[in-house]
Amino acid sequence: MLSDVLKTELAAQLRSAFDDDRDADTFLLRLERYGDDLRDSLHAVYGDRAEALLERLLEVLLHADHARPADLKRLDEARLLRPDWLQAPEMVGYVAYTDRFAGTLKGVGERLDYLEGLGVTYLHLMPLLKPREGENDGGYAVQDYRAVRPDLGTMDDLSTLARQLRGRGISLELDLVLNHVARKHEWAEKARAGDPKYRAYFHIFPDRQGPDVFEATLPEVFPDFAPGNFSYDEEAGGWVWTTFNSYQWDLNWANPDVFLEFVDLILYLANRGVEVFRLDAIAFIWKRLGTDSQNQPEVHHLTRALRAAVRIVAPAVAFKAEAIVAPAELIHYLGTRTHHGKVSDLAYHNSLMVQLWSSLASRNTRLFEEALKAFPPKPTNTTWGMYVRCHDDIGWAISDEDAARAGLSGPGHRHFLSDFYSGQFPGTFARGLVFQYNPATGDRRISGSAASLAGLEAALETGDAGQTEDAVRRLLLLHAVILGFGGVPLLYMGDELALLNDYAFEDVPEHAPDNRWVHRPRMDWALAERVQREAYSPAGRVNAGLRHLLRVRKGTPHLHASIESQVLPSPDPRVLLLCRDHPLGVMVQAYNFSEETVMLPAYVLRDVLGDHAQDRLSESVFSLDRLTVRLKGYRALWLVAGENPV
The missing domain is CATH 3.90.400.10 (Oligo-1,6-glucosidase; Domain 2)
Known part of the structure; x- marks a missing residue:
């Protein structure tokens, strides 16, 4: 046990590296707290080489600790006093490319009033570390982890922006590509x-x-x-x-030198003010013959060891796993068994995003219910990253087992969704593009902005007011689900303005081969400045509706992410019912995924909430002692018990 070793002369040696006894105590206490997680995982991966690695690692940790700025050390202490900071209902994320949002890092700093006004407390700036020149997989081919893409600014600009964000209570997230580096690295x-x-x-x-x-x-x-x-x-x-x-x-993570390099890199960036690291392609980092070389046990040991090492120096830092894998594999990225709650702090809930679009297309939530019921419970100290859309394509990650339980054919439903969202299915409202068709498997992933996939582009083309209304309501329904599910909702830049597909991506040579750029438009600042004055435009209605959802979320303690949303069986397949059993009382959320008005049997709500409930979104009081509750098309309800609930 490392905690026993620390009682020996090693502790004295480490203490001698500090000028201040309090700093020494802090370092040693954290080393005692996280040291066994670090050592055990390193031994599991590297065996006899682990002890030599630990000796070298301590030098890296000491150097980073001495270099950590005072204001970040204060943030460390604050986060230790509030370990659930990522789980609070006021946590709202925003995801953007620096250049497409504001040109440069300094430009982002000039737009903080906008982010703060929207309610953002967590900003993910897409890959901005120096990539290779030319084609670079959207920035994920990193040439230098210690430099910023030259056209965006400098590392000092990044530090300045991080400090400005902290001053407004906004945490900065950056991508950390773990699986690979650019050939020019x-x-x-x-x-x-x-x-x-x-x-x-x-x-x-x-x-x-x-x-x-x-x-x-x-x-x-x-x-x-x-x-x-x-x-x-x-x-x-x-x-x-x-x-x-x-x-x-x-990269060859079986080499301890690679692990050491990345601890040093993470701490360097953490000392620059990065608070959350998106662990890109984390599922791929361990290679094993005879497997698909994804989700191997060593991946979780390595993540646990990285987290433990970083917590010793910078406990304010959190990890988010970019693991777009099956639910049975995904839970391991938040921690199971000995890793329970000790690996990543967040993980993308990709399945929920897929099910949102599946239910919109089918007007049926049975598959959604089955997919959610298949998820094992997550550690209570972790949280989900919830999103309607992201920078990437939509891959139809629907298991054949979930589909069968819902009475569907897995391959058939995935084919239907690809047809529907690429605009090929009769009567579809969506405008999307097929990305990466695989003739061997039949898989077709989909690119497209949230607004275009939800029908707004098609509705505006035809000038149909009814279709426009439906598209706006679909967009607000999708966001109501991610804001109410329990996690960190991640708003993708431009969705708050209902931006449509940007087909001009084909005019940029390095973007033309990759149609994912169709949903990576430049921010429309002219629209952003006038949208609140144009309340009756589609963009104005989406913007106002989203801002309302965000305000309600922040004032609703039932949405703390330590509480899981559980499926409440719905008597109507068009309606998804979720239940959150919070100490302040039960919350039931109802989401109508069709354009039709649904008369929902009231007993399903009354059995949980009693005779009266208040909808947090509309502040309406519902009497549940009647036969039915009327749900208009695409309506969302966040119901808590009583006429005047706490």
Whole structure:
């Protein structure tokens, strides 16, 4: 046990590295608290090499601790006193590309009034660390983790922005790409030059024998423009593991030096003011022959060890797992068994996002119910990242088992959704694009903005007022679900203005091959400035409705993310019912996923809430001692018990 070791001369040696006894006490107490998690996970991954790694790691931790600014150390103490800071109902996220939102990091700093006025307390700026020149997978081919993309600013600009955000109570999140680096990264450059230390940072094979054996069980991520998982590199003199693109070299996390490098990088960025790290492609970092090399046990040990190391120096920092995997695998990224609550603090609830769009298309929530019921409970100290749309495509992550329980064919329903959201299904309201069609599996992922997928683009084309009304109500319904489910709602830039697909992406050479740029438009600041004056426009109604939802959420303690939303069986397949059993009282949420008015049997609500309930969204009081409750098309209710609930 490391806690026992700390009672020996090691503690004295560590204490001697500090000038101040209080600083020494703080470091040693955190080391005692998180040291066993760190050591146990490192031993699980690296075996006999773990002790030597720990010695080197302590030097990195001490250096980072001494370099940590005073205001961030104060934030550390504040977060330790409020460990549920990410779970509070006032936590609202906003996701944007720096250049498309405000041009530069300094430009973002000039737009903080807008974010604060919207209610944002958590800002995720999409990849901004220096990528390779030219095509770079949207910034996920990082050439230098210690530099900012030159056109966006400098690392000092990043520190200044982080400090400005903290002053307004807004936490900064950045992407940390763990699985790979750009071929132009210094490590890869040295590997190609023949340096044995850095060749060991990667998976490089002299011929196709090894890659061919691995390929037998590996899926393809980008079958259209990056088939296969290995690329021949003339300079390296071998086949390099490149899961995503030939210019993104997968790292060899079986090498302890890679772990040490990333602890140093995370702490460097944390000391610059980054509070949340999105662990990009975390599922892929451990390779194992005979598997798909995703979700391996070592992934969770490595994440636990990274988190423990960072908590020793910077406990204000949180991890968010970018693991778009099946529910049975996803829960491990928040922690199960010995890792329970000790890996990532957040994870994307990709399944909920998929089910939102599935229910909109089908006007049926039975599959939604089955998918949610299949989720195991998460650790109470963790939370979900909830979203309607993100920067990525929508992959129809619907399991055949969930579909069968809902009376559907998994392949058939996925085919229907691809047709519906690419505009090919008769009567569809959606305007989306097929992304990465895989003829071997039939999979077709979908690109498109939330507003275009929800029908607003088509409605405005035809000038149909009824369809426009439906599209606006769909968008507000989707956001009501992510704001009410319990987690950190992540608003994607422009959705608050109902921005449509941006087909001009085809005019930009580096964007043209990737139609995901259709839903990555530039911020329309002219619209943002006038939208509240144009209350009756579609954008004005979406904006006003979303702001209302955000205000209600912040004043509703029932939405604290330590409480899970549970499915309440609905007597009507068009309506999703969720129940949240909070100490202040039960909340029931009702969501009508159709344009039709539903007469919902009142007993299903009365059995949980009693004879009277108040809707937090409209402040209406419902009498539940009658036969039915009327739900207009696409209406959302957040019901709490009593006529005048707390």
